[in-house]
Amino acid sequence: xxxxxxxxxxxxxxxxxxxxxxxxxxxxxxxxxxxxxxxxxxxxxxxxxxxxxxxxxxxxxxxxxxxxxxxxxxxxxxxxxxxxxxxxxxxxxxxxxxxxxxxxxxxxxxxxxxxxxxxxxxxxxxxxxxxxxxx
Amino acid sequence: xxxxxxxxxxxxxxxxxxxxxxxxxxxxxxxxxxxxxxxxxxxxxxxxxxxxxxxxxxxxxxxxxxxxxxxxxxxxxxxxxxxxxxxxxxxxxxxxxxxxxxxxxxxxxxxxxxxxxxxxxxxxxxxxxxxxxxxxxxxxxxxxxxxxxxxxxxxxxxxxxxxxxxxxxxxxxxxxxxxxxxxxxxxxxxxxxxxxxxxxxxxxxxxxxxxxxxxxxxxxxxxxxxxxxxxxxxxxxxxxxxxxxxxxxxxxxxxxxxxxxxxxxxxxxxxxxxxxxxxxxxxxxxxxxxxxxxxxxxxxxxxxxxxxxxxxxxxxxxxxxxxxxxxxxxxxxxxxxxxxxxxxxxx
Numbered sequence: 001x002x003x004x005x006x007x008x009x010x011x012x013x014x015x016x017x018x019x020x021x022x023x024x025x026x027x028x029x030x031x032x033x034x035x036x037x038x039x040x041x042x043x044x045x046x047x048x049x050x051x052x053x054x055x056x057x058x059x060x061x062x063x064x065x066x067x068x069x070x071x072x073x074x075x076x077x078x079x080x081x082x083x084x085x086x087x088x089x090x091x092x093x094x095x096x097x098x099x100x101x102x103x104x105x106x107x108x109x110x111x112x113x114x115x116x117x118x119x120x121x122x123x124x125x126x127x128x129x130x131x132x133x134x135x
Numbered sequence: 136x137x138x139x140x141x142x143x144x145x146x147x148x149x150x151x152x153x154x155x156x157x158x159x160x161x162x163x164x165x166x167x168x169x170x171x172x173x174x175x176x177x178x179x180x181x182x183x184x185x186x187x188x189x190x191x192x193x194x195x196x197x198x199x200x201x202x203x204x205x206x207x208x209x210x211x212x213x214x215x216x217x218x219x220x221x222x223x224x225x226x227x228x229x230x231x232x233x234x235x236x237x238x239x240x241x242x243x244x245x246x247x248x249x250x251x252x253x254x255x256x257x258x259x260x261x262x263x264x265x266x267x268x269x270x271x272x273x274x275x276x277x278x279x280x281x282x283x284x285x286x287x288x289x290x291x292x293x294x295x296x297x298x299x300x301x302x303x304x305x306x307x308x309x310x311x312x313x314x315x316x317x318x319x320x321x322x323x324x325x326x327x328x329x330x331x332x333x334x335x336x337x338x339x340x341x342x343x344x345x346x347x348x349x350x351x352x353x354x355x356x357x358x359x360x361x362x363x364x365x366x367x368x369x370x371x372x373x374x375x376x377x378x379x380x381x382x383x384x385x386x387x388x389x390x391x392x393x394x395x396x397x398x399x400x401x402x403x404x405x406x407x408x409x410x411x412x413x414x415x416x417x418x419x420x421x422x423x424x425x426x427x428x429x430x431x432x433x434x435x436x437x438x439x440x441x442x443x444x445x446x447x448x449x450x451x452x453x454x455x456x457x458x459x460x461x462x463x464x465x466x467x468x469x470x471x472x473x474x475x476x477x478x479x480x481x482x
Contacts, residue, residue: 114329
């Protein structure tokens with residue numbers, strides 16, 4: 001086991017350094033790129049905290065949608081399992097004919113997963129729901 | 136070498152070469168000595184440069200101008216002289232554009248092809264544009280002006296456009312765009328069932344062919360327009376123009392990614408779509424709500440897949456930098472926007 005600071009603490013420290021010390025000393029393109037780096041630090045902090053539980057939820061949603069059980073999962077890492085399930089869903093969505101209601105169920109599952117992704121990469125982005133913009 | 140280092144290394148050299156070339160070129164055109172002053176490089180684009188400058192003749196006359204140039208010959212999306220001709224055509228049709236004075240494909244002046252146009256006063260940086268528009272209360276006027284500008288552009292006979300503009304052949308513009316999009320989905324580094332759901336919807340809801348094919352600018356949005364205190368001053372950046380479906384043009388500035396936080400103002404963060412439709416129809420265009428929505432869905436996917444492509448370019452080394460890497464983590468925003476547009480009734 002590594003010594004403290006742990007991953008989250010180091011990412012927070014790295015972000016604080018970029019924001020508090022480096023960015024004020026930089027202008028123009030370097031300031032902009034450092035801001036991007038800072039944002040990536042904050043994303044990673046949230047991913048370390050939330051990423052695994054979100055992957056578990058994504059796997060569960062996909063299994064339910066595709067009618068699969070634990071015995072159908074690829075052996076191996078959670079991330080690979082989820083990627084495989086997403087590939088299966090992508091392939092299904094390319095079929096001509098789908099079971100009644102499948103598209104709406106897929107939408108629900110994908111929306112839930114996308115909201116989880118946003119909670120890591122862009123918290124608050126899903127406050128706007130474009131309700132007035134549907135056809 | 137990183138592209139940042141490249142940019143820094145050559146900026147000063149490039150600027151003096153461009154100044155020298157412009158001075159010689161304008162001296163020949165005007166038959167008098169010309170000095171180039173106050174050069175400001177404005178373009179963030181990696182492929183081409185935009186430089187604002189004052190051309191001062193020997194008699195002291197000072198003219199604010201802008202040069203758009205390619206640093207080398209081999210990276211043109213559209214020939215610069217065709218772009219210049221297209222801008223002139225748009226101006227004749229009543230679209231607000233910077234007046235083009237000269238265009239040249241001759242590389243000996245500034246190192247690559249270029250055109251020189253008027254420098255239109257106003258703001259182009261999106262968030263500054265929105266702040267200024269809020270202060271001036273010009274949002275609704277800009278939306279309507281955009282509608283009128285599109286109507287003017289789309290009524291120019293497509294046959295007058297430079298022949299090099301890309302155009303659909305047998306298929307409709309929507310079918311052509313869909314084929315390209317499917318290729319982009321095939322190139323993803325990881326599956327995105329959200330984009331597959333979008334592709335499914337687009338395939339099953341293809342719009343009718345447009346009444347007629349038009350010149351489509353292809354990238355009118357907050358960031359590619361000049362806004363002054365009165366409203367819309369000019370439409371810039373014609374390099375991705377093509378022959379296509381006019382509704383593609385109207386839908387593009389309405390993507391959420393071009394609202395820069397003003398999400399409830401559908402058209403570029405400026406205002407509601409009603410003004411765009413009114414300006415377009417009053418200007419002689421025919422707004423088609425279904426086609427508009429289809430192109431908005433397509434545009435949202437296109438932008439999302441473009442971001443994924445930037446991340447791929449970073450990872451495979453074709454164009455590596457931290458901004459391109461970060462683009463990969465912005466794909467989810469477009470996936471969310473796409474799902475919102477495809478929301479099933481009651482969900």
